[in-house]
Amino acid sequence: MLIEVKRTVDAVRTLQTSLMQLAYYVGEKPESHGYLMLLDSPITPERLRDEWERATMVLRKDILDRLTICFQKDDSIVGIPHDLDLPAKQAIAEAIENESRNGITTRVDYSFIIRKLLIHQWLTSREFVTAEWLGRTAGCSYPAVARALRPLGSLLERTSDRRVSLRWFPKEEFDRLLAIENQARSTARFVDPTGEPRPVEAQLRRLDKMKPGGLAIGGVLGAKHYYSDLDLVGAPRLDLSLHCPNQQMNLKFVEMLDPALKRVEDPLAPATLVVHAVRHANALFAPRDEGLAWADPVECLFDLYEAGLKMQATQFLEALQNQRPAKS
Numbered sequence: 001m002l003i004e005v006k007r008t009v010d011a012v013r014t015l016q017t018s019l020m021q022l023a024y025y026v027g028e029k030p031e032s033h034g035y036l037m038l039l040d041s042p043i044t045p046e047r048l049r050d051e052w053e054r055a056t057m058v059l060r061k062d063i064l065d066r067l068t069i070c071f072q073k074d075d076s077i078v079g080i081p082h083d084l085d086l087p088a089k090q091a092i093a094e095a096i097e098n099e100s101r102n103g104i105t106t107r108v109d110y111s112f113i114i115r116k117l118l119i120h121q122w123l124t125s126r127e128f129v130t131a132e133w134l135g136r137t138a139g140c141s142y143p144a145v146a147r148a149l150r151p152l153g154s155l156l157e158r159t160s161d162r163r164v165s166l167r168w169f170p171k172e173e174f175d176r177l178l179a180i181e182n183q184a185r186s187t188a189r190f191v192d193p194t195g196e197p198r199p200v201e202a203q204l205r206r207l208d209k210m211k212p213g214g215l216a217i218g219g220v221l222g223a224k225h226y227y228s229d230l231d232l233v234g235a236p237r238l239d240l241s242l243h244c245p246n247q248q249m250n251l252k253f254v255e256m257l258d259p260a261l262k263r264v265e266d267p268l269a270p271a272t273l274v275v276h277a278v279r280h281a282n283a284l285f286a287p288r289d290e291g292l293a294w295a296d297p298v299e300c301l302f303d304l305y306e307a308g309l310k311m312q313a314t315q316f317l318e319a320l321q322n323q324r325p326a327k328s
Contacts, residue, residue: 001088002022002032004037006018007039008039008040009041009043010042013136013139014139016054019036022034022067023055033066035070037095037096049080049081055067076089077093108140108279113140113279114134115148117138118164118166122166123320124296124324125325128163130164131162131164136281137281138281152170185277185279186276188263189269189271189274191261191264191270191272192261200234204221207257209291215253215292217292219237219274220235223301223312225286226319229319230319231315239276239303241299244278245278278295300316301313304316
C-alpha cells in the first residue's frame with residue numbers, strides 16, 4: 001500500500017502531477033495500491049472527479065484500478081473513484097498522524113510567495129514575467145496569482161502582452177513580508193543542550209556527505225556566496241532551506257546530522273541550526289560544486305533579518321540592488 005499525503009493543494013496542476021507520480025510508483029509494483037490523500041485542499045469533490053476522468057484517458061486500466069484520490073469529508077476519509085475499506089482508512093489515518101509527528105505543517109501562503117517571486121525577479125533578472133510563470137513557479141492557480149497581484153496596484157509595471165514586473169524595490173511590501181516570513185516560511189530551530197555544538201563548517205561537511213534531498217544553504221553562508229564582502233567573520237549558525245511545496249517539513253535528517261540537537265520553540269533563543277521551509281513549487285536553488293545547493297538570494301536575505309543581523313541584511317540588500325543586471 002502506497003500512501004502519499006499532500007496538504008493545502010489548491011492548484012489542479014499540482015494534483016495532476018501528484019497523481020501521475022503515484023501512478024508511476026504503482027506501475028512499478030504490480031501488487032500495490034496507491035492512495036493520494038489531500039488534506040485541507042480547497043479543490044471540490046466535483047473537480048476531483050473531473051480530474052479523475054481526465055486520468056482515465058491517459059492511464060492503463062490495471063493502474064487505474066489500483067489508484068484512489070482521498071479527501072476528508074466531515075470526520076471521515078472518502079475515496080474517488082473507489083470506496084475505502086476499514087483497513088485502508090486506518091492506514092491513511094496512521095500516515096497522516098506520522099506526517100504530523102515528524103514534520104511541520106502549514107497552509108501555504110501564496111500571496112507571500114508571489115510577492116517574494118516578484119522581488120526575486122526584480123533583484124536578479126529585471127525580466128517581466130507572466131501570470132502563468134508565477135503560477136507555475138509558485139505552484140498555485142491563476143486565481144491565486146490574480147488575488148496576490150491585485151493589491152499591488154501601481155507598484156506593478158505591465159506590458160501590452162500582460163507580463164508584469166515591479167517598478168521599483170517595494171520597501172513597504174518587503175517590510176510586510178519580513179513581519180510574517182517566520183510564519184509563512186515555517187522555521188524550525190535547533191540547539192545543542194550540551195553547550196558544545198558542532199561547528200557550522202563541520203555540520204556542513206557532514207550534510208554534504210549525507211546529501212539529503214531538497215536542502216540548500218542559506219543565511220550568512222548563502223549571502224556570502226552571492227556577496228563575498230559581507231561584513232561578518234564566520235557564521236553564527238547554519239541556516240538551511242528545505243524545499244517542501246504542499247507538504248510537511250520532514251526534519252528527520254536533523255537527527256542523522258547530530259543526535260544531540262534538540263528542537264526549541266522560542267524564536268529568540270540562540271540556535272545552532274535553523275531550517276526554513278521553501279513552499280514554492282520551483283525551489284529556485286542554485287547549484288553548488290558538491291553536496292547541498294545554494295538557497296536563492298531572497299531566502300538568504302530573509303534569513304539574515306530573521307537572525308537579527310540587520311546591518312548585514314541591509315548591506316546584502318544594497319549589494320543585490322547594485323548587482324542587478326542592466327535593463328535590456
